[in-house]
Amino acid sequence: MxxxxxxxxxxxxxxxxxxxxxxxxxxxxxxxxxxxxxxxxxxxxxxxxxxxxxxxxxxxxxxxxxARRTGTIGAIIPTMENAIFARAIQAFQEELHLSGQTLLVASSSYSPEIEAEQIRTLVARGADALLLIGHDRDPGIYAFLEQRGVPVLIAWAFDPAQARPSIGFDNRRAMACLADEVLRVGHRDIGMISAMAEGNDRARDRIAGVRDALRDRGLDPSALRLHQTPYSIANGAAAMACLMALPTPPTAVICGNDVLAVGALQMARQLGLDVPRHVSITGFDDIELATVVDPALTTVHVPHRDMGRAAAQLLVQMVGGGVAPAPVCLETEICFRGTLAAPRT
Amino acid sequence: MxxxxxxxxxxxxxxxxxxxxxxxxxxxxxxxxxxxxxxxxxxxxxxxxxxxxxxxxxxxxxxxxxARRTGTIGAIIPTMENAIFARAIQAFQEELHLSGQTLLVASSSYSPEIEAEQIRTLVARGADALLLIGHDRDPGIYAFLEQRGVPVLIAWAFDPAQARPSIGFDNRRAMACLADEVLRVGHRDIGMISAMAEGNDRARDRIAGVRDALRDRGLDPSALRLHQTPYSIANGAAAMACLMALPTPPTAVICGNDVLAVGALQMARQLGLDVPRHVSITGFDDIELATVVDPALTTVHVPHRDMGRAAAQLLVQMVGGGVAPAPVCLETEICFRGTLAAPRT
DNA sequence: CGAAAATATGTAAGCGCTTACATTTCTCTC
DNA sequence: GAGAGAAATGTAAGCGCTTACATATTTTCG
CATH class of the missing domain: 1.10.260.40 (lambda repressor-like DNA-binding domains)
Structure with a gap:
């Protein structure tokens, strides 16, 4: 021919x-x-x-x-432009490379529909296994993956209640710890700026964590002034402006991630508020941005690189051995820096 | 069977x-x-x-x-942890997705050897075409790619002298423009903190750009106090400390990228120097970090997203049509923010 | 209305590799 | 040094798909 x-x-x-x-x-x-x-x-x-x-x-x-395998592992993350994912994916790729695997990446832009499509694409492109973020997902997708025999590892989440293999940390507990610190120094009027919780179990867990802390101190969890907004510095700033415009503005604003927190910090400065004297702000993730702003952000350190590396190892093992590993829980740590202090009396 | x-x-x-x-x-x-x-x-x-x-x-x-093609395009970047690459790759991936292509990524950690290995890996993994950063590369690699019939597009560089298809901007001219602005406001003692120039034509071109500006103003290009250091905030800070410890420290420090510049900025503050009153600092790239620091960084805006998007279009076209497109040059723009001012008299 | 042209579908030959199984060639051991 | 067992190599059957070419069907139009 x-x-x-x-x-x-x-x-x-x-x-x-x-x-x-x-x-x-x-x-x-x-x-x-x-x-x-x-x-x-x-x-x-x-x-x-x-x-x-x-x-x-x-x-x-x-x-x-x-050979009926490609030596290729797929990962779908919301976006590479979020440093937490970039960092984890970088470590993930490096580790994969050590095992002779190649990385196929796609991004969902935080849209469940796009994610579902990307999952199908990567599977059709021969991914031997998949790394996904968070458990929240249409059950049909899991059924599809099971039918195709494609192992899946969930990252950024730890929830022993979910049977699926996962590697992550306890978003809820980590945030509860941080919130408790905020309460411990004396804050009672708490605001929260969160990423959109719909279809995002990490965001939901963090909100739940703040409420847990409130409850544990005998406070009313529903008194939390919650503002949800898509991920960006500008949105964090806008949310902060809303919160501060309230009749009795919160004395501490807990942010669902560092990017929103940096936005909040900028807005505080713009409003002439001194952080942490007039208002405390906390972040979550501990990305580079958190250390560069002034004052540096009090936040929760998440071991993104470790998570990426470990995820690669687990996935390689899943492709090879076929056994589903037990969920892995990594430790987070509060980084006390300059944006948390006692409220003015 | x-x-x-x-x-x-x-x-x-x-x-x-x-x-x-x-x-x-x-x-x-x-x-x-x-x-x-x-x-x-x-x-x-x-x-x-x-x-x-x-x-x-x-x-x-x-x-x-x-079908003798995979619908997969490979990209090798130094690291995802550098926001400029993350951003471009994100746009690249999104655009690729629109054309039904999938992205295979690998990173070189700025090492030519690792990059060469990754190129072979991605080709072996069936990449229909490759996106690479910068022209600088062992000729054997280009020969290999030619033999395998894998089209390559070079990003982050524009050099009509190179026959290879490329998309980028004129690093040298852009940096020369910025440096000229620094000179225009009166600086004569110029320091420069650059990324390692070896095997990195972007870094070399930017250094050359600063020297061009010096020469154009009738100054001695060899008087430039150049400090090369690997990419990181901490290294930028260390380099700044060296420069400021000089007998006659420069009144302006031009940095090869924003990350180094942010490090320099932090060190300046730590040394009790006011920016821009005591010393001016400039960056290059215009990443998020540049707008978040205080004062915000005067830098060169590089259209990373546009570059990523256009690169995807070109590559898809190359895979399909087989024609090598002419080099594309994107425009950069100086962002005047808070870190450049006239030297103290 | 029938032949030519256009359209739709079927047939089957690979694409280049891996690997189960068969065969050959060593290496022991007694 | 013969026979058993181990080690090395060969044989060949697919893996599941695309597509050139052949065939069948429909449309067009003189």
Whole structure:
């Protein structure tokens, strides 16, 4: 047939070419490449030099078809522009590389519909396994993944109630700890700026964490002045302006993440409010931004890199062994910096 | 043979199953999926409903093998943790998605050896085309890519002297413009904190740009106090400390990127120097960090998102058409903010 | 109305690799 | 040094899809 070999496509050497050049069968060449130990040293040298001299490199499609795996792992994150995901994905990719796996990435822009589509795309593109953020998801998607036999690991969430393998931290408890610190120094009027909670279990858990802390101190959780807004500095600032315009503005504003907190901080300055003297602000994540602003942000440190690295290891193990690992819970830590202080009396 | 079908692997429906269910040939099913216009509406509906009811999804390896393309485009960037790359890659991925392509990413950690390895990996993983940063690279790599027939687009660089397709901006000229502004307000003692120039043509071009500006004003380009350091806030700070410890410290410090500049800014504050009264500092890139610090950084805005988006379009076009597009040069713009002022007299 | 042209569908040959199984070639051991 | 067992290599059957080409069906129009 030889279709399309006539045009620009270069005619690359195949396994058979290497086999011919080395005077062995294709099976031996394949073994040299995939399990060298099975092949005698002298044969192996002969084959490898044929590989080198022909400039051979295996055809991906053929290999994937025959071996029924691609050595590719997919990850879908809301957006790379959020430093927490960029950082984790970077570590994830590096670790994957150590295991000889390649990373296929897609982003959902925080939209469940786009995410569902991307999941299908990555599976169709041959991802051997998938990394997803948070448990919240249409059950049909999990059914689809199960049908295709694609292992999934959930990151950024730890919830032993969910049977699915996951790696993350307890958003709720971490936020409850931080909120408790805010209460401990004396704040009673608490505002909260959160990311949109719909379809985002992390955001919901953090809100629940603040309410837990309130409740534990015998305060009314429903008194929390909650403002939800999409992720951005500008939105954080706008939300802060709303909160501060209230008849009795909160003396402390707990933010669902550092980006919103930085926005809040900027707005506070713009409104002529001194942080933390007039109002305390806290973040969550501990990204670079948190240390660069003045005063530096009191926040919760999340081990994003560790999470990315560990996620890669778990996923590689899941692809290989097929066993579902138990949920992993990482520790978070409060970073006390300059934006939390006792309220003015 | 049926190997490995006995174990855990689910037995997924194939094209043939769909064909059987719909009462057509596999060719017709394939056409329904790839060029629906060729198939009669009634047949198509029948096939598509069979696809849906069986939960069929094409096998990636088989498709790649038969079609000789994967619909996957690879990108290798130094690191995702650098916001400029994260931002561009995000836009790149979104645009790729619109064209039905998938993104394979790898990172080089700024190491030419790792990059070379990653290039081979991505090609072996079936990338139809590659996005790389900067022209600087072993010629053997370009030869390899040419042999394999993998189109490459270079981003972050614009140099008409290079024959290769590229999209970027003129690092040298942009930096020269900024440096000229620094000179224009009266600075004569200029320090520069640059990223490591070796194997990084962007960094080299920016240094050259500063020297150009000096020369154009009749000053001695070799008088530039240049400090090279790896990319990080802490390194920027350390470099700033060195510069300020000089017998006659520079009155303006031009930084190769915003991250180094933010480090310099922090160190200035730590040293009790007021910016811009005691010393001016400039950045390059215009990332979020630049607007969050106080005073906000005077820097060069680089249209990272546009670059990412356009890169995706070019690459898709290269894979499809096979024609090498002419180098594209994007415009940069100086953002005057708070860190540049005339030197004290 | 019939032949030519256009359209729709079927047939089947690979794409390049992996791997189960068969065969050959060593390496021991007694 | 013969036979058993281990090790190395070869044989060949797919993996599931795309697409050139063949065939069947419909449309067009002189």
């Amino acid at each position: 030889n279709r399309r070999l006539s045009d620009t496509a270069p005619n690359l050497p195949t396994l058979a070419d290497v086999a011919r050049a080395a005077g062995v069968s294709t099976a031996t060449v394949s073994r040299c490449l995939n399990s060298p130990a099975q092949v005698q040293t002298t044969t192996r040298d002969r084959v490898l030099s044929a590989v080198a001299s022909l400039g051979y490199s295996p055809n991906f499609g053929a290999r994937a078809l025959a | 049926n190997r490995r079908l006995s174990d855990t692997a689910p037995n997924l429906p194939t094209l043939a199953d769909v064909a059987r269910a719909a009462g057509v040939s596999t060719a017709t099913v394939s056409r329904c999926l790839n060029s629906p216009a060729q198939v009669q509406t009634t047949t198509r509906d029948r096939v598509l409903s069979a696809v849906a009811s069986l939960g069929y999804s094409p096998n990636f390896g088989a498709r790649a093998l038969a």
